[in-house]
Amino acid sequence: DVKVTQSSRYLVKRTGEKVFLECVQDMDHENMFWYRQDPGLGLRLIYFSYDVKMKEKGDIPEGYSVSREKKERFSLILESASTNQTSMYLCASSLLGGRSSYEQYFGPGTRLTVT
């Protein structure tokens, strides 16, 4: 089974702190994604990566950055956390190309609270 893990289920940080959210997948997937999930808004794409050291902005990249130094690991960084970044963060991965790339596999999510 595909397994996508995230470093924390719950995280509480203070305004202005630098926050790292890590995601690891064990299925050798090329694509990795970071989403933000808010009630009534569904999932919104923050960043995605289709290869090591490659990254593309999604719909809401402001205030976030990412790092992909190894194929299996994709990190989301909040440079200076703000209260409006309080949310559930979901990581996902998928294969690159062909029909197999259509299914995304998700981690359990990190519920981040910024106070």
Added chain:
Amino acid sequence: AQTVTQSQPEMSVQEAETVTLSCTYDTSESNYYLFWYKQPPSRQMILVIRQEAYKQQNATENRFSVNFQKAAKSFSLKISDSQLGDTAMYFCAFMSSNYQLIWGAGTKLIIKP
């Protein structure tokens, strides 16, 4: 811009009943994929069912089936013989040629015993 709309924020039905969740989308593309994902309480999001737009036949997966109306840009999910384990948030999603997913706001489905 492509959009996905789920007009039912919350639904509840009795166990064993059939329930239909609605989804409409907007796109100018002709080739695309549509998905229903399920997010159980405190558990990971998983794929329920997938439909390829060029296929006229509606996708089915056991108790889950879709009603895909391409001209109307409608993609509803039917759950037959609903079970307590079907309680979850259900998200409709659209994938275009760039492989990125565009998500609806979700429908919270509660199955009552």
